[in-house]
Amino acid sequence: MGERTPRSIRVDGLSSLPATPQRRQQRRLAVAARELITRMVTSSAGEADLAAAADRLEEVVDLLGEMPAEHIYEGFSEAANAGPALRAMAMAMAIDSGEGNGEDPDHGTAESDEERSERLGFFDQSPLIGLANPLSPPLVLEHDPSSPERIRGTVNFGPAYEGPPGCVHGGHVAATFDELLGAAQSLSGTQGMTAHLEVDYRSPTPLGEDLELSGWVQRTEGRKIWARGTLHVDRRLCAEAEALFVAFGPGDFQVLLEARGG
Incomplete structure (x- = not known):
């Protein structure tokens, strides 16, 4: 067999990201926020309508402010020098290419969808390709x-x-x-x-x-x-x-x- 062509980490990482219930709602929220941004920059509404919209939007901001928050890299910040973050990327690539079975090569245990979603979730927060980031257009890579x-x-x-x-x-x-x-x-x-x-x-x-x-x-x-x-x-x-x-x-x-x- 010929030498296998390397794969792109970020392309395979995002494509192999499990669509857990939480992630589906994160992406749904991002779609709504993306549409909100579009409506805002194109709106010609008057003062009263804008004030009413701002009031409701501030309520949503307050609601989100009451919810848990973390840095997007916290899922593997203990990655340290052993590199489990990079290992997680490699696992995603192997699974996507059909060469892996979803097991952690260092521990021999299969990751659940929720665990993989947490560890690879930073791909979904990219400001360019992330489907859970409202700043993303999004750019689709393959x-x-x-x-x-x-x-x-x-x-x-x-x-x-x-x-x-x-x-x-x-x-x-x-x-x-x-x-x-x-x-x-x-x-x-x-x-x-x-x-x-x-x-x-x-x-x-x-x-x-x-x-x-x-x-x-x-x-x-x-x-x-x-x-x-x-x-x-x-x-x-x-x-x-x-x-x-x-x-x-x-x-x-x-x-x-x-x-x-x-």
Whole structure:
């Protein structure tokens, strides 16, 4: 058998996330909040109507404020240097590819849907691909079935992301490339953090239209991974980007967790 092509951690992590009852409601809440944002930025209501809406929204904020809250990485913040967080990602990838059985390789015990949902839930909180994050457009990423060396994506930006009239703000385009290429870099067989991102804007990126993205690994050198990507609408090139990622280990990730109080 030939050597197996590496998979993208964030693509497989999100796609293998169990839809527990709690997660379904989190995503439902995010859909409502996403629609709320759209209605807010396009509303031309008068003072009285806006005041009434604000009053009701403040009630919802108070309601959520009474509920438990935690950092999105708390599910595995004890990950420390043994790297169970990275192990959880590897488990998700193995299960998705049919090579795993859902067991923790270190402990030989199968995870329940609730346990996996908690440990992998941070993928669902991404501001770009997370279905439980109202800031997410969301960007949908998948392995390109016609080219295993590529990640492809689709996204449709609403009015909340407007920059120039009728166009997506360039900052959101850049963030989208960061997420796309962050997924594509995993195809190198390792994972790193963004060290440099360069975007060339070739033509306006329209709001309200289905945008198509493609990302791939350009080359690797030691801990460095270079990836490139494109963004098109109806075959018209809107932007292209190149990013440099630097690989890190579980210990490096733990430093970030400790610095943010995780």
